[in-house]
Amino acid sequence: MVNESNYKSKNVCVIGAGPSGLVAARELRKEGHKVVVLEQNHEIGGQWLYQPNVEEEDPLGRNPFLKVHSSIYESLRLMSPREIMGFSDFPFMVKKGRDTRRFPSHTELLDYLKDFCEWFGLREMIRFNTRVEYVGMLDYDVCSNNDLKWVVRSIKKKSEKVVQEVFDAVVVASGHYSHPRLPTLKGMDTWNRKQMHSHIYRSPEPFRNEIVVIVGNSFSGQDISLELVKVAKEVHMSSRSLNITEGLSKVISKHENFHLHPQIDTLHEDGKVTFVDGSSISADTILYCTGYSYAFPFLDTKGMVVVDDDRVGPLYEHTFPPSLAPSLTFIGIPRKIIGFPFFESQAIWIAQVLSGRKVLPSWEDMMKSIKEFYHSREVAGIPKHCTHEIGDYEYCDKYGERVGYPPLEEWRKELCISSILNYFANLETYKDCWDDNEKIQEALQSPHFTQFGLQDSSL
Numbered sequence: 001m002v003n004e005s006n007y008k009s010k011n012v013c014v015i016g017a018g019p020s021g022l023v024a025a026r027e028l029r030k031e032g033h034k035v036v037v038l039e040q041n042h043e044i045g046g047q048w049l050y051q052p053n054v055e056e057e058d059p060l061g062r063n064p065f066l067k068v069h070s071s072i073y074e075s076l077r078l079m080s081p082r083e084i085m086g087f088s089d090f091p092f093m094v095k096k097g098r099d100t101r102r103f104p105s106h107t108e109l110l111d112y113l114k115d116f117c118e119w120f121g122l123r124e125m126i127r128f129n130t131r132v133e134y135v136g137m138l139d140y141d142v143c144s145n146n147d148l149k150w151v152v153r154s155i156k157k158k159s160e161k162v163v164q165e166v167f168d169a170v171v172v173a174s175g176h177y178s179h180p181r182l183p184t185l186k187g188m189d190t191w192n193r194k195q196m197h198s199h200i201y202r203s204p205e206p207f208r209n210e211i212v213v214i215v216g217n218s219f220s221g222q223d224i225s226l227e228l229v230k231v232a233k234e235v236h237m238s239s240r241s242l243n244i245t246e247g248l249s250k251v252i253s254k255h256e257n258f259h260l261h262p263q264i265d266t267l268h269e270d271g272k273v274t275f276v277d278g279s280s281i282s283a284d285t286i287l288y289c290t291g292y293s294y295a296f297p298f299l300d301t302k303g304m305v306v307v308d309d310d311r312v313g314p315l316y317e318h319t320f321p322p323s324l325a326p327s328l329t330f331i332g333i334p335r336k337i338i339g340f341p342f343f344e345s346q347a348i349w350i351a352q353v354l355s356g357r358k359v360l361p362s363w364e365d366m367m368k369s370i371k372e373f374y375h376s377r378e379v380a381g382i383p384k385h386c387t388h389e390i391g392d393y394e395y396c397d398k399y400g401e402r403v404g405y406p407p408l409e410e411w412r413k414e415l416c417i418s419s420i421l422n423y424f425a426n427l428e429t430y431k432d433c434w435d436d437n438e439k440i441q442e443a444l445q446s447p448h449f450t451q452f453g454l455q456d457s458s459l
C-alpha cells in the first residue's frame with residue numbers, strides 16, 4: 001500500500017483469470033486497489049484449464065464469442081522448460097507426487113497456477129462462470145480521459161442473469177490463443193469434407209486411418225503432426241516455406257506416411273487438394289494450424305483501439321491505449337517473450353499508474369513512441385501481423401526497469417535459448433533430452449528457486 005498524498009485507490013475490473021489476470025489482480029490489490037476478476041469459466045488457469053468437450057464449437061472457430069476458450073490438447077506438454085516459467089516470487093517447483101518432468105503436461109501448469117492463487121489468496125477476488133459481454137465508456141462525451149469510467153455488462157452462466165456495473169478502470173487479460181487465424185483458400189467454403197482449426201483439436205484418435213492435411217508448420221503444426229503420424233494413414237504438411245528445421249526434417253525422413261508440400265492452391269469439392277507446385281492428393285481432413293488472432297468481441301472503444309491484421313493499436317508499450325489509458329489497459333498482448341515475468345511487470349506498471357505512483361508520458365509522446373516503433377518494425381521488414389512478437393530480452397528488461405522490476409536472470413534467458421535450439425534440432429526428443437544441465441543447476445541455486453528454501457521440492 002502506498003502512502004503518498006496524491007494516491008488514488010481505484011475500483012478495477014480485470015477480465016480473465018488466466019496467468020495475466022491472476023498476476024494483475026495480485027498487483028492491483030497490493031497497490032491498494034479494489035479488484036474484481038470476471039472469469040467465464042468455472043476455474044482459474046485460462047489456456048491451461050483443459051476443455052475436452054469441443055462439440056459445440058464451430059470447427060473453424062468463426063463465431064465472435066467462442067464457446068471454448070482453451071486450445072490445449074490432451075497430450076500437450078509445455079514447450080518452455082519449467083524453470084523459466086515462474087513468476088518472480090513464485091518458482092515453478094517440482095513437487096512430489098506431481099508431474100516432475102522438466103517439460104511437464106498442461107495439468108502441471110494448471111496446478112502451479114492453482115498454488116499461486118492459494119498462496120496469494122486470489123480466489124476471493126474472482127467471480128467464476130461470469131462472461132463479460134460488453135465493456136464501454138460511461139458518459140464518454142462529457143468525461144475527460146482522467147475521470148473516464150467503464151460500464152461492464154456480464155452474464156452469469158446457467159442462470160443467464162445479466163449484471164451491469166461501473167468501474168474506474170478495466171484491465172483486459174482475456175488472452176489471444178483462442179480465435180483462429182485462418183488463411184483464405186480457393187474452394188475453402190465449398191470443400192465438404194472435414195476441416196477444422198487446431199483450436200478444437202484434442203486427440204489423434206478421430207483421425208485414425210485418415211489422410212490429413214496439416215496447414216502450417218509452426219509449433220502446433222509440428223507438435224500435432226508428431227502424434228497424428230502414428231495413427232493417420234498419411235499426414236501432409238503444407239506450409240509457406242519449405243525451408244524447415246533440422247528437427248522437422250528428421251521426423252519427416254523417419255515416417256513414410258509424412259509428406260511436406262508447399263501452400264495449398266485449391267480445395268476441390270470432391271476432396272482433392274491441389275498445391276501451388278501442381279501436385280495434388282485426395283484428403284479426408286484439413287487441419288489448420290495457422291495460429292491465433294487477437295479479438296475483443298466485448299470491447300467498445302469507439303474505434304480508439306482496433307485490431308488491424310493482428311496489430312492491437314495504438315498501444316503504448318503494448319499496454320496503454322494513449323486516448324483511454326490508464327482507465328483501459330491490456331495485459332498479456334506480447335508474444336515471443338518469457339510470458340509470466342513479463343505479465344507481472346505489466347501488472348505492476350498498470351497498478352502504479354492507476355494509483356498515481358507512476359505517470360504516463362503525454363498523449364503526444366505516447367503516440368510518437370508508437371509511431372516510431374511501427375516505423376522501426378517496417379524498416380526491419382517485420383509484417384504488421386507480427387507487431388506484438390517481441391523476441392527481445394533487452395526490451396523486457398527496459399520495460400520492467402520503469403517500475404523497479406528486476407531484469408530477467410541470465411540463466412532464464414540462456415535456458416530459454418538452449419531449449420529453443422534443442423527444439424529446432426531435435427523436435428522429437430527435446431522435451432526429454434538436453435545438454436544444459438549446468439545452467440539448470442545454476443537456476444536451481446539462484447535466489448528465485450531458493451527463496452522458499454528447498455524443503456518443498458525434490459529438485
Ligand SMILES: Cc1cc2nc3c(=O)[nH]c(=O)nc-3n(C[C@H](O)[C@H](O)[C@H](O)COP(=O)(O)OP(=O)(O)OC[C@H]3O[C@@H](n4cnc5c(N)ncnc54)[C@H](O)[C@@H]3O)c2cc1C
Pocket residue numbers: 015016017018019020021038039040041044045046047048069071072073076077078079080085130131132133173174175176177220298331332338339340
Ligand atoms: C497450444 C498452446 C501451447 C502453449 N504453450 C505454452 C508454453 O509452453 N509456454 C508458455 O509460456 N506459453 C504457452 N502458451 C501460451 C499461453 O496462452 C500463455 O502461457 C498464457 O496462458 C497466457 O495467459 P493469459 O492470462 O494472457 O491468457 P489466457 O491463458 O488465455 O487466459 C485468459 C482468460 O480470460 C478469460 N476470458 C476471455 N474472454 C472472457 C470474457 N469475455 N469474459 C470473462 N472471461 C473471459 C478466459 O476464460 C481465460 O480464463 C501456449 C498456448 C497454446 C494455445
